[in-house]
Amino acid sequence: MKDIRWKLAALAAAAIVAACGGGETADGPSNKVGINAMVTFGDSLSDIGSYNVGSIAGLGQATGGAGRFTVNATTGGQIWTERIAALLPVPTTCSAQTGMYPNIPGLVGAPATAKANCFNYAQGGSRVTSPLGIQSYLWQGAPFNQYNLGFTTKPVKDQMSAHLTASGGSYTGKELVTVLAGANDVFVELGSVAAGAQTPQAAVTNVATAGAELGAYIKSMVVAKGAKQVLVVNMPYVAGTPFGQHLDAQTRGLVDAMTTAFNAQLAAQLAGVSGVILGDFYSEFKAMVSDPAQYALTNVTTPVCGPNALSNPADAPGSSLVCNASNVIKGDISHYAFADDVHPTPYGHQLLSQFASRLMAQAGWL
């Protein structure tokens, strides 16, 4: 009987002690499949500094950040892939190649230089297969004779080859590989239609081909080479960006037709491929712009980047590449969706990282 009393007393005491240990805590970064590195392919939506050289880097240092296609800060971390890397956690990666060749008077570039042990291959302006990306230095020569920023726009196909070369021809299986591309194929093909160089139908066909090619590259150059965790994000709802919003209805419809054709081909290629998650960011992004409040977006039409050193004319909103707190529009822009006509703000990148994280958690990776 004495024994029982002691046990009850101990029980009560234990309960009281346990109750006093309260507090809210959070687990640290981790993943469930041993991911220890990140490899990223794509375009400006995943670029973390391919062009952060020469004049761009100088502008960043002088004004408060540059080199990413968003609202920059002097510290990185704004891009969705960077947010995910921190949560896995994997070492902070870096741009696998830096350099650009501007031919605009007053702008200084730097030669394209491969960076050892850096595995973010994404470059602003890159397309899936064609090296003729947005603002590519290849447009500077005849017959195009453009003055532009001289981006290197290494296509995704070549990005994947470069990684195989850098990594001995295979993946370890412990990487998270991210792929997000396609929008620059839409922009270039649309430009070609606008210039009267091809029919709208040809443009849709070309972009659909790019979608199929991207899926094929992922299979042959990533999955077949040993990658076990490949997160592919399909092309966002480009027609819903400020760029798309300002197009006439017919052109906007063409943009959307190209986007959906690309995504359909990409999905067809990747259906049932082991180790691949295909995230339907097209639909996710469409849901965001149609119901902004649900995602705490306060503005899905106005870019937050104001005039900056890359503006042309000088009083027009500039590229997000050199956009930072010193040259954004006034007011609370913390929950705006767009940095410039097509690129997301850091909050937009956060929403993309949340979406990608959900898919990875559902796949048992996170």
Next chain:
Amino acid sequence: MKQTLKLSLVALALVAGSAAQAQSAGTWMARVGATGIYPQVSSGDLSPPAWPNTQTDVSSDWSLGGGITYMITDNWSVDLPLALPFTHTLTGAGAIAGVGTIGTTKALPATLFAQYRFGDAKAAFRPYLGAGLTYAYFYDENATNTLNALSGGTPSNPTTFSIESKFALSVQAGATYSFNERWFLDGVVGYTWLKNTTTLSTGQTQPMTLNPVSVAIAVGYRF
């Protein structure tokens, strides 16, 4: 340890022999056993920013339990169940179904029951009904990295959450079976009407109906 304790109590009960049983006025009783809490979850949607239909499920848990009872009259008693803290696992549901564990919480429900025990004070078998006031105390909420990633947190500024502790009404139905004058077996099922709100450090709130069913079995001793 828990098993050993229970078995030794049962063994003691069996060898103690029989005598006149009494749950009469003024009697104190204490019991030790196991208690299970089964939330009957109906999750509301997490408030924006969130995916539409973002919900949560809450797991059951068993813990070392017991309680103390005092007979005010031969039929009316007050009862204070005791238990070691319960640990409940929160998993994603609705739009985030399949993401796995998003958090854990400890829970310590404290209830004071008024009970009516049927039958004669000396009856071996006495069913009873009770009603009481519960204070559902939630603490030590721990968010997983998954919740952090899904809610836009970072390692340096991780998302945490807090579950509202709250008073609630409880009812119960149980019975005791006396082996002898001192030792008895007690089994009871309870139900608590509990609705509360979970709040994320990122500002979103989630209304939850938990309405837990509790199950307890214990071996008791009459003083």
